[in-house]
Amino acid sequence: MVVQDQKNSAPPKPDGGKTGTSNREAIRAWHQLEEAQALDRLLPLTHLEPSALQQVSRHAETLIALIRQDNAETTRLNQLLQDYDLSNEEGVALMCLAESLLRVPDNNTADRLIADKLSAGNWRSHLDENQPFLINAAAWALALGKSMTAQTEARGNISDLLGRLGAPVLRTALRAAMSAIGELYVFAENIDEAVRRARGQARPYEHFSFDMLGEAACTEAQAEAFFVQYQSAIRGLAAGSDTLTQPAVSVKLSALHPLYRPEKHEQVVNELYPKLLELCLQAAQNGIDVCIDAEETDRLELSLDLIERLLEEKSLHDWGGLGLAVQAYQKRAYPVLAWLAEQCRRADSVLRVRLVKGAYWDSEIKWAQTLGLGDFPVYTRKVNTDVSYLACAHFLLNQSRLQPQFATHNAVTIATLLEMNRSNKTPIELQRLHGMGEALHRKINESHRIATRIYAPVGIRERLLPYLVRRLLENGANSSFVNQIARDDVDTGTLASHPTAIFQSLTTVANPRIAKPADLYAPERVNAAGIDFSNREEVSALYESMNSATIPVQARPLVCDGPGHDTGDRNTTTAARQRQANRRPVINPANQRNPLGEVIDTTVEQARQALEAADKFTPTWSAWNANDRAQCLIQAADLLQQEKPGLMTLCIREAGKTVQDAEVEVREAIDFCRYYAAQMRHLAQPVALPGPVGEDNHLLWEARGPFLCISPWNFPLAIFTGQAMAAVVCGNPVLLKPAERTSLIAAAAVDIFHRAGIPVPALQLLPGSGAALGAALLGEHRLKGVAFTGSVTTAANIQRRLAARDDGIIPLIAETGGQNAMLVDSTALPEQVVRDVIKSA
Known part of the structure; x- marks a missing residue:
């Protein structure tokens, strides 16, 4: 007997139910909830009495034995x-x-x-x-x-x-x-062939849901082609519906709009909804079901907005064929179901829910780490997903307006579902992928008269890549039931182990082998925290902070004059005339009528004065304890993190970056600070070298002296910071020459570096003309190194100037740009190439 089998049970809240939050707020609260907290709330919902667990185990073992005896399963x-x-x-x-x-x-x-x-x-x-x-x-x-x-x-x-x-x-x-x-994974190449094949091989209690192969649309033309394809599929199924029971079409929303992303919410909803409604109306008129497919986690709320509108659509009220796939590996799965039940009650409607475990796990983990999210949006262990699946199943089995469709190839999961539903007797449907789980589902069809829907991919095999990868990852995973049941070294008892028993035997809830996003580079350093752009509350708070941030309106030379921190702007008539002559306005590149401030360019005299100050400060700065210099970088990273909204605003207004690019820009700068701090602590330790008896040899690193760092406009904060921090943490005073187009960003960064504890003589800002300042500084014997990012031509000029000096080899660290071609042959999938090229640009 199942515990907590009351109808319409509310979802457990992240705060233990102490505060009243709406279901949509609960969805957001669970998105990156601590894994242990989420499962602590879900586990009670999966509870079965000991006698019921024994029945599940016996049933699962029987099913496993039958499957292993069935030659059809192991083709x-x-x-x-x-x-x-x-x-x-x-x-x-x-x-x-x-x-x-x-x-x-x-x-x-x-x-x-x-x-x-x-x-x-x-x-x-x-x-x-x-x-x-x-x-x-x-x-x-x-x-x-x-x-x-x-x-x-x-x-x-x-x-x-x-x-x-x-x-x-x-x-x-x-x-x-x-x-x-x-052919093992693709059912047919077109809908007509799919209908014919389904007619020929369908057994009693078998239905079909056809998935049109293809990933997200890249262009409006592609989106229109997918829309026409879905229309054609619905027409084809309508023509064959006399011999197919309750056929369905699976619709991928990202295929219907090339900008199906959370940051384009308003545009997507306004442009995509009419097409989605048209498909649903066509399906309703022909008695065809439509299931909205599950996609990446950052698109979930966008799909829920569209589902909400469809549920409220009066023209679809009598249809009853709308469905949505919900992924149990998402921490939000349970509150999503609660929200769907609430929407159905409000709209007096019903919804078919296809409960799946999830197919993008590898990508979700890597994206969360790369983006520096607070936690993973998915569970890090398969058994945790299994527990979530059973908790979600418990909820579905106790709902009157959500019609459960359980997609699984796992005998233990099915045995548990049947036991959970013993007293409720809620009508359910099982689902399996074409080419997988056939023997298991056939046994259940025969013994329990429960229908199975076969999820059948349709499309030309040349478009197979993304689908094939997901299926092979699922088949090939060591923890996969499909994988284990075919292995002779896995006994029936192990296969029949119940997820709750496995979960309760864990020493840690989260998988310790998977580093959390913040710990990606641990123990060496902390990963820079990112923004979850799919979380509207987080994005709204970010925009509010960006709009209220104070940003600099002037960039001027920050040059040390002697022991003090004088900027070099002496109060003389000559200096005042120079400042006036060297002023230039800063204009927003996206809006030429939007002035941002001004730049006062560095004079040749100031540049030489800065170099002299840097040279004099070299013994002092290089004598600082390496750990103290590294700590300045750690403090700089923390300040960059705290002041991210203002820096993002500046990157957008002065450098013309998008919001997401600006956020990544700041995160990269933070990572540079922490990376070079960690490297310095490592390099500061003497390295013992082998040598003859009686000799004690060690490798030590020493500062060279003043470095000139010349950064580009396209990475005005990240590369600017990386060049500066690499040189300065090693004990080299740095002269910073930012790109002329992005000097305000440089001024804001230098202010942070100084507040982090780096002395002004160790880090001086020289905005202005690269040609003029290069001519003044590159020939100076006190300059001991150059870091440059920019064009090949300029790098070659710098190389020649340094090579002409007669005071030794001066290191030049040059990262030069170019227009590189990508050669794409017929083995590549064009859609994947386009997405990867756009992402890497």
Whole structure:
């Protein structure tokens, strides 16, 4: 018997229920909730009495035994994929071939691709007398193929007999094999073929939901093409609905709008909703279900806004075919279900809920780490996701307006669901992916008369890549039920272990092998904290801080004059005339009518004065304890973090950056400070060197002297900070020459560095003309090094000036730009190339 089986139970709140918050607020509160806190609230909802747990275990063991006896579940192709999973180099090579070979139109490129992928693997290692014949045959064939391609390339002559006779055979065989792998996961290439195949193979209690293959649209033309494709799919299903029971179409919202991102919320909702409504109306008129597919976590709230409007749509009130996929690996899954139930009650509507575990786990973890989020939006252990799934299932089984559809290939999960529903007898539907879980679901269909919906991908196999990667990751994961049930070394008892028992045996709730975003670089340093742009409350607070931030309106030379901190602007008539002559306005590049302030350029006299001060301060600064210098950088990083909104505002207004780029700019500057502080602490330790008996040899690092750092306009804070901190923490006084277009940003940064404890003589700001200041400083013997980021031409000029000096080798650290071409051949998926190029630009 299930504990807490009351209808319409409210979600457990992150604060333990002490405060009254709306369900939408709860969704946001759970987004990056501490994993242990989330599961502490969910675990009670999964409770089963001991007798019920024993029944679940017996049922699961029975199902597992039946599956293992069923030859249909472990097909030869499944055996092949089991042996060549993503944990070995050969499996990765096969995956690459599977997703790209079928796209290659010409034989020459295909042969080169095959040679490239086969050369990477140790195919003979897969030979084993205990393996099925297919596995050994495949291993021999692939090893022979590697040998063939190697000999052909070694001779460099395709006229070689083996090359002439072997390449076409190998190419044809591999194309057929890759097509077979694609067929395992792709149901059909078009909707008409899908309907015909579904008619021919559907068993009693089997329904179909068709997913049109394709990832997010990159352009309006692509979005329109996907929209037409969905319309065509609905028409095709309507034409075949006389022989298909309750067919459905799965719709990916990112395919319907090229800007389906949280920061484009208003535009997306206004432009995408009419299309989504049109598809739903078409489906409703033809008796077809529509399920809104689950995507990345940062798009969740955007999809909920659209679902809310659809539920309130009077024209869809009598349909009952709208559905939404909810991912149990998201910490927000439970409060999302509570919010959906609330919306259905308000709108007097119903909603089908497809509960899945989630397919983007690897990406979500890496994105959270890279973005420096407060915590992960997903659980870090599979068992934690399993617990979340069962808690969500408990909620769904106790709802009248949410119609549960449980997508799972796990016998323990299904056995638990059936036990949970023993007293409720809520109508449920099971779901599985095409090519997976067939035997398990067939047993349940036969024994319990519960319907299964097959999630069937439809599309040309050339578009297979993203879907194939997700499926192979799911199949290949060591913790996957699908993976383990095919392994002889995993016994039935282990497979039948209940998630709650496994969870309660853990010593730590979160996976200790996965570093939290803040600890990504631990123990060396802290990762810079980022902004979650999918969290509207966090973004709203950020914008408020940006709008109220005080930003500098003037950049002027910060030059040390003797022991004091005089800026060099002496109160004389000559100095006043110089300042007036050297003034230039700063204009917002996005709005030429928006003046931001002014820059007072450095004179040649001031530049030489700064160099003299830096040279005199070198013995003092280099004698500072290395840990003290490093601590200045740590303090600078903390100040940059605190003053991020103002710095972002400045990066947007002066450098023309987007909000997201400005945020990344500041985070990179923070990371530079902490990175070079950590490096300095490491370098400050003498390194013992080997030597003859009686000698004590150590490697030590010493400061060189004044450095000139010349930074670019496109990374006005990040590279500016990186150059300066690298040099100054080593004990070298620095002259900072920022890009002429972004001097206000430089002035704000230098002010922070000085407040962090770096003395003015150790860090002086010289805004102005690169040509004029370079001519004044590069020939000076007191200048001991240059760090430069900019054009190749300018770097070459600096190199020549330094090489002409006769006072030793002066280091030049130059990072030069260029216009680099990217060569894309037919093995690449165009949509992926476009996304990656745009992201990297």
